[in-house]
Amino acid sequence: MQFSVTRESLLKPLQMISGVVEKRQTLPVLSNVLLSLKDSELLLTGTDLEVELTGKLMVDEAKLGGEITVPARKLFDICKSLPENSVINFSVEENKCLVKSGRSRFSLTTLQASEFPKVTEELETFSLEIPQLKLKELIEATSFAMAQQDVRYYLNGMLFEIGQDHLRLVATDGHRLAMADLALQTTSPKEGRQVIVPRKGVMELSRLLSDGNEELSLTVGQNQIRASMTEYTFTSKLVDGNFPDYKRVLPKGGNNVMLGNRQELRNAFSRVSILSNEKYRGVRVILSAGQLKILANNPEQEEAEEVVSVNYDGEALEIGFNVSYVIDILATLQSEDVRTTLSDSNSSALLEAANEKHSEALYVVMPMRL
Secondary structure (H helix, E strand, O other), X not given: OEEEEEXXXXXXXXXXXXXXXXXXXXXXXXXXXXXXXXXXXXXXXXEOOOEEEEEEEEOOEEEEOEEEEEEHHHHHHHHHHOOOOOEEEEEEEOOEEXXXXXXXXXXXXXXXXXXXXXXXXXXXXXXXXXXXHHHHHHHHHHHHHOOOOOOOHHHOEEEEEEOXXXXXXXXXXXXXXXXEEEEOOOOOOOOOEEEEEEHHHHHHHHHHOOOOOOEEEEEEEOOEEEEEOOOEEEEEEOOOOOOOOHHHHOOOOOOEEEEEEHHHHHHHHHHHHOOOOOOOOEEEEEEEOOXXXXXEEOOOOOEEEEEEEOEOOOOOEEXXXXXXXXXXXXXXXXXXXXXXXXXXXXOOEEEEEOOHHHOOEEEEEOOEOO
16 A cells, blocks of 8 residues: 555544544554555544544545555644645555655554454435534534433433424433424434434534535434535444433423523623532522522522523512523523523423524523522
């Protein structure tokens, strides 16, 4: 295998693939990136057995095709440290990969490509086309609510619900829930399909998506989901489990509606949170006509109080929340004003954008006993 390529064209795909490759591996080959050269097309593949990412690029000069695996992180660090616009020459001799550029020369250990685990392609059940920017916005609107290292393993991921006329993403950690919708015609079966994409898969996919209007093809199989773009193919295993029935969690019939400026509320909650209990993060929210009072205290007997003018004429209410959850939602919403719907002191709050333009996302926060 022998080829040459510019530093810039190799650096970005290597950086993306290094994100998939775990630093500590049980199998040495999983720390490697698979290089496959055919004609002038170079494929780079990294995997952790759950998520696989393949990037493709055209090389400047291909002298000899073939495939080999080399340490991903070391190769990325070498390329990154070379001067801009360098031309890098690769060759494989006696189980070593030689990387040369200008007066620099590196010799890397290799492992045979036959040892590299490939994700087996499975028959697709259906696929859909979606603009990359739209999918990126859906993930950014919901991913913060995913659980981390929860024993309920199905919460450490995101629900992709594909209906015939919509794509819906839902994430929850059991205390809060985020949901975002996109109207979309799909070839999904009539009853729709729900799949859970693991947390790492969601985060890596989000990194890949561009801010342009390019489409990506999302293919859903029995055990995996695949996203195909011009330069990358991303595959993730699905989480085997049942996601909670999120529709039961959505508060219904709340008749106390508060409208407030999102940034003002965010700033007020942030200031009060400084003196909240560091472990439980609870704040007391008191709603009365035209105003919202936020109170916090901590074991050191320190107290904080903020009063925010809001549009509210419902009954007087007092309710406790985890302040971090409220701040996360207010930071994620893009609208100028936020609408909060409450039933009583023991029911969850429903937060959403107050205007139609940003109305695709809904957020639910459970109350806290203080």
